[in-house]
Amino acid sequence: MIGFSILAKTKRILKWQRDPEGMRLRILEAAKQEFAAHGIAGARVDRIAAKAGANKRMLYYHVGKKDELYLAVLEGAYEKIRVEERSLDLEHLDPPKAIARLIDFTWNYFIRNPEFLALLNTENMARARYLKRSTKVKSMHSPFVEMISTVVKRGVESGDFVVNVDPIQLYISIAALCFFYLSNSATLSVIFGRDLLSEDARDERLEHMIALVLAALTGKSMAVFGKQKAPKLRVAAHSGVG
Amino acid sequence: MIGFSILAKTKRILKWQRDPEGMRLRILEAAKQEFAAHGIAGARVDRIAAKAGANKRMLYYHVGKKDELYLAVLEGAYEKIRVEERSLDLEHLDPPKAIARLIDFTWNYFIRNPEFLALLNTENMARARYLKRSTKVKSMHSPFVEMISTVVKRGVESGDFVVNVDPIQLYISIAALCFFYLSNSATLSVIFGRDLLSEDARDERLEHMIALVLAALTGKSMAVFGKQKAPKLRVAAHSGVG
DNA sequence: ACAGTATTTATCCAACGGGTTAATTAATAC
């Protein structure tokens, strides 16, 4: 690496330095951006190299060919979200708050990691061909299903929840509400003729989703939902805003 | 066109016939399949030609270059769903039934037209670059927002609905619940280790979605939702099953 | 200081893929 665009005469200074781990990380990061932005077929190996400040040969040396690069990126993406998911503690919250927090986390994670959405879409267009091949990802179970399961159980027992929903269905539904809105915001914004990613629009959406799910679970709906803008009920957004 | 793989000696029979309109349709259909399966960058012009039983030159003659081919496909896809949407009559149904029917339609349309989902994903990966360019699509408004608006109004007046939800948010949420499940079924199936597209799984999902939304709107949730399999409540599936 | 290895650079190339050009043939009009 080391992009000395300024020519330094001294041989000593011109010389590049070694940094295998750093290089590998930069390559994977660049690849993530590239695959997320262009999909597998649209991704360009040369662009990845350029973005990583590396020579193209480095990709093959440190990771592998295009396929393998993509798989590494995909696995990294799953790894990352699983780690963050595990850090979410819903046990000590009362059931409605726990669900709200779950939605809030999912929403903000997606907002903070738009490449993750793109990668999932790409992988689904490939009919999960790479995911199937990856024992690594298959072994990384999301803790959310289990978390939801216990929260729902507690909610039913305490009388907070009036229904006994299948945790997997609920998990998918929450992901769906967040994912679709963000993943399809480009086309939806055109169709509706307004910016769905503005701060206000996003706040409104989060409110709507929480109200919708909680209303369904508790039976007690807050009179009007999704329309007005109440004071932000930021339910413990996660650390970084990256 | 006319793929005589069998060699017919007679000159008369060997000769190709003209069929501009048919050719154009076959090209667009082939292109739809190709773009849906591989995205824009992954699509191969030669494959489209082959699938259409045409010469590559025909694509350029009848439609245009790759870009234009894609845009034509996208516009066709929107046109098609808008037409079907308009054929849906929710006016004479009582509000809960109307919402259920709306969900049912959306769900089944997506199942019958998987390419539509793929095209939308592709277009969103392109940040709606083509949609923005298309005055055609932008002029084709979905009647659903208006329909939902009146249904919700009626529901609130009749007392069926206890909340006054923003119709656009509800529209997006319903689309989200259906879209995400189907669009991401490949990866979700791997993650959960079971086939989410089996007949049973699909029925279960439809039930869950309807129960979820209606519970939120009416405040009256059916005791257990999403878990058991009640007798199919097929709410007037649309004609073809694609 | 030097040998050996790990990392990085500098070129190269064969296949692919989108798009074009020119020739051929069917329908249509006269």
Place this chain on the structure above:
DNA sequence: GTATTAATTAACCCGTTGGATAAATACTGT
């Protein structure tokens, strides 16, 4: 029947792109 136009075929062009090969340079241990 013949000229004209519309549709279709066949062949080619050329920039792009993934991947490979070989050479150079920085570290490491001795």
